[in-house]
Amino acid sequence: MRNVALILRRELASYFATPLAYVFIVIFLVLANAFTFYVGDFYQRGQADLRPFFLFHPWLYLFLIPALTMKLWAEERKSGSIELLMTLPVTVWEAVLGKFLAAWLFTGLALALTFPIWITVNYLGSPDNGVILASYLGSLLLAGGFLAIGSCMSALTRNQVVAFILGVAACFVLLLAGYPLVLDAFRGWAPLTLLEAVASLSLLTHFQSITRGVLEARDVLYFAMLIGFFLFATTVAIDLRKAD
Amino acid sequence: MIKTEHLCKRYPAVTAVEDVTFEVRPGEVLGFLGPNGAGKTTTMRMLAGFVTPTAGRASICGHDVESAPLAARQCLGYLPEGAPTYGEMRVAAFLEFIAELRRLEPPRKRARLDYVTERLQLASVLERPIETLSKGFRRRVGLAQAIIHDPPVLILDEPTDGLDPNQKHEVRTLIEEMAREKIIVISTHILEEVAAVCTRAIIIARGRIVADDTPLQLTTRSRYHNAVSLQLAHSEQLPAARAAVAALPSVATVEVSEREARLTALPRAGAMILQEVASLAASQGLQLKELHLESGRLDEVFRTITA
Numbered sequence: 073m074r075n076v077a078l079i080l081r082r083e084l085a086s087y088f089a090t091p092l093a094y095v096f097i098v099i100f101l102v103l104a105n106a107f108t109f110y111v112g113d114f115y116q117r118g119q120a121d122l123r124p125f126f127l128f129h130p131w132l133y134l135f136l137i138p139a140l141t142m143k144l145w146a147e148e149r150k151s152g153s154i155e156l157l158m159t160l161p162v163t164v165w166e167a168v169l170g171k172f173l174a175a176w177l178f179t180g181l182a183l184a185l186t187f188p189i190w191i192t193v194n195y196l197g198s199p200d201n202g203v204i205l206a207s208y209l210g211s212l213l214l215a216g217g218f219l220a221i222g223s224c225m226s227a228l229t230r231n232q233v234v235a236f237i238l239g240v241a242a243c244f245v246l247l248l249a250g251y252p253l254v255l256d257a258f259r260g261w262a263p264l265t266l267l268e269a270v271a272s273l274s275l276l277t278h279f280q281s282i283t284r285g286v287l288e289a290r291d292v293l294y295f296a297m298l299i300g301f302f303l304f305a306t307t308v309a310i311d312l313r314k315a316d
Numbered sequence: 317m318i319k320t321e322h323l324c325k326r327y328p329a330v331t332a333v334e335d336v337t338f339e340v341r342p343g344e345v346l347g348f349l350g351p352n353g354a355g356k357t358t359t360m361r362m363l364a365g366f367v368t369p370t371a372g373r374a375s376i377c378g379h380d381v382e383s384a385p386l387a388a389r390q391c392l393g394y395l396p397e398g399a400p401t402y403g404e405m406r407v408a409a410f411l412e413f414i415a416e417l418r419r420l421e422p423p424r425k426r427a428r429l430d431y432v433t434e435r436l437q438l439a440s441v442l443e444r445p446i447e448t449l450s451k452g453f454r455r456r457v458g459l460a461q462a463i464i465h466d467p468p469v470l471i472l473d474e475p476t477d478g479l480d481p482n483q484k485h486e487v488r489t490l491i492e493e494m495a496r497e498k499i500i501v502i503s504t505h506i507l508e509e510v511a512a513v514c515t516r517a518i519i520i521a522r523g524r525i526v527a528d529d530t531p532l533q534l535t536t537r538s539r540y541h542n543a544v545s546l547q548l549a550h551s552e553q554l555p556a557a558r559a560a561v562a563a564l565p566s567v568a569t570v571e572v573s574e575r576e577a578r579l580t581a582l583p584r585a586g587a588m589i590l591q592e593v594a595s596l597a598a599s600q601g602l603q604l605k606e607l608h609l610e611s612g613r614l615d616e617v618f619r620t621i622t623a
Contacts (some may be wrong), residue, residue: 082405085405089405127450152396152402155361156400162417312369
């Protein structure tokens, strides 16, 4: 665990050593608020809740999270520092987990910095803060899922742009797995059980059920398994092709 | 101790390393030599546990690099090819990070950080991001991270690449100092470096070991081993001198450099010709600028073996 903490700390410091952290946070906050007020009609709806705010998180994450994760492993390969890291007394799993947790903590920080909108809605009316808390948790879990997918895509290549595109594509497919856009690709040839299995993988469905205010164990479990699976896949990808 | 047995690494298109077996004991400084692409770096990467061997085994201090990778890495300080580091980190923070991962506890950590900073002259750049440093400094930061935990085994891939002559000298002195109680493996293109710091040299070509000997013994394989080189003060004496030297029974051939007015007499196998050539020069009245016995040329041996 100590190695995970050390790697986490180094990664987090490296975000803030470059403009990356600041650019990400500013863009995230600006876009999150712009969508809420201009597209989500925050004021005109006349309701004291944060639905229009959380509604756009999946779409914001779809592009911002792969931008954050594309460098996780691709940059290590490109610069050769993966050879240094993997020859230190550190296991692949510790490195994968440390990097992922650093990115998740960082996204959590960006998410926490949206607190003024929570203050605003509480000032304007009396929202159900339980739903808001559940939504924040849901958003954090969604971000974690995207980060794990992005980490896996970054482990597959030494090219950051490729990692970004693969990340967006994979996140998009899983986000909309329950919608015709993805399901139609399976419909017609796949058995119904497979179709239902694919549909049940939909990130958006699970995210929306949490943001309605019901924090169900199966939704949390879904995100935990998704994150676990993709982190495991990252470990395998690194282990198999360390030196490439 | 480092031990490899029949180590192989095959890629779909090429065989990088084929059947490499050797042992290195404490006190030895092993120089890895070979043309580019011969398999030096791949062999070192297998020892460091970064590349998985296709066949064969390797162990460091008795720990198999595949079945006990963490224990093997604990005993090892490794400088990868090109000395990669985290460019955006400051030197001090980077070394601290490595020291923490190496489990150095506070009083010893401070002492080791101070030691590497002093030995590799990093004090002036401690607070600078590594990517802003010159190549020489980056190499030294890489060396610093490799030795920070005072490991019993050091594997250094081209440790002096990019250093100026003074820095090279510093690093060689450091290696010599550490050599007494450690096992050190270095790879290099610089043959003089092998003669200067290594107690043993392994030459690799096309993935195989083609020579494994002390640098001194390797030089004796040279055609120039015990050759006598003489430079004349007057180049007009050159043809006569050449004929006279070539006529000596124990001289095999004579090479001439007209520009330098220099003759190099190569002896027949096992013959010592210095005395004969010297007395010949005196009896022929040759005006000498220089006369010396060659011990052999490592670069010539290298070319002969790896060609």
